[in-house]
Amino acid sequence: GEDVEQSLFLSVREGDSSVINCTYTDSSSTYLYWYKQEPGAGLQLLTYIFSNMDMKQDQRLTVLLNKKDKHLSLRIADTQTGDSAIYFCAEGGGYNKLIFGAGTRLAVHP
Amino acid sequence: GAGVSQSPSNKVTEKGKDVELRCDPISGHTALYWYRQSLGQGLEFLIYFQGNSAPDKSGLPSDRFSAERTGGSVSTLTIQRTQQEDSAVYLCASSPEANRYEQYFGPGTRLTVT
Numbered sequence: 001g002e003d004v005e006q007s008l009f010l011s012v013r014e015g016d017s018s019v020i021n022c023t024y025t026d027s028s029s030t031y032l033y034w035y036k037q038e039p040g041a042g043l044q045l046l047t048y049i050f051s052n053m054d055m056k057q058d059q060r061l062t063v064l065l066n067k068k069d070k071h072l073s074l075r076i077a078d079t080q081t082g083d084s085a086i087y088f089c090a091e092g093g094g095y096n097k098l099i100f101g102a103g104t105r106l107a108v109h110p
Numbered sequence: 111g112a113g114v115s116q117s118p119s120n121k122v123t124e125k126g127k128d129v130e131l132r133c134d135p136i137s138g139h140t141a142l143y144w145y146r147q148s149l150g151q152g153l154e155f156l157i158y159f160q161g162n163s164a165p166d167k168s169g170l171p172s173d174r175f176s177a178e179r180t181g182g183s184v185s186t187l188t189i190q191r192t193q194q195e196d197s198a199v200y201l202c203a204s205s206p207e208a209n210r211y212e213q214y215f216g217p218g219t220r221l222t223v224t
Contacts, residue, residue, distance in 0.1 A: 042217040
């Protein structure tokens with residue numbers, strides 16, 4: 001069945017790059033997403049990538065997609081304390097439900 | 111502009127009572143989704159509405175859960191005879207026709223069943 005997996009925790013030093021990884025199982029997924037959830041807040045759509053793309057860059061964010069291995073990653077350059085949050089990977093497409101991973105908690109320390 | 115809004119933000123209810131959770135999508139968005147986020151877990155899809163089409167109810171966990179969307183806008187998720195395992199944050203999202211791959215989420219309703 002459909003499944004999305006992520007590591008649960010990542011700790012980085014302020015100013016370093018963060019890389020959050022995700023694997024998914026549904027090869028028919030049209031889009032892969034990254035959402036950010038800060039404490040007590042809803043989910044914020046950070047970025048998404050179409051399945052026929054390998055990479056998408058948006059300011060400090062770089063998304064890499066390896067469709068063969070069904071592996072998605074989110075790189076945050078120059079990580080700041082404001083980036084501390086839970087990051088959810090999701091797969092889906094069109095008007096369709098999103099399948100979410102359990103989330104990766106990113107902790108940024110001085 | 112205004113985002114997705116949900117009410118109430120918090121709801122505490124006794125086991126066995128019915129609850130109604132409300133979602134106001136972004137104006138003009140044609141698709142509306144309900145998800146559930148249990149403690150320490152990812153989001154679980156519940157139900158999806160698209161225009162006047164029949165809703166996709168494939169994620170509803172039991173027949174105690176139902177939802178409706180009136181006039182293609184506001185949606186209400188109803189949980190009958192609540193159980194403690196229903197305790198979770200219930201999130202609503204909506205999508206625009208022009209960018210139907212983007213789902214925008216509301217702040218959620220935290221439901222606690224005692």
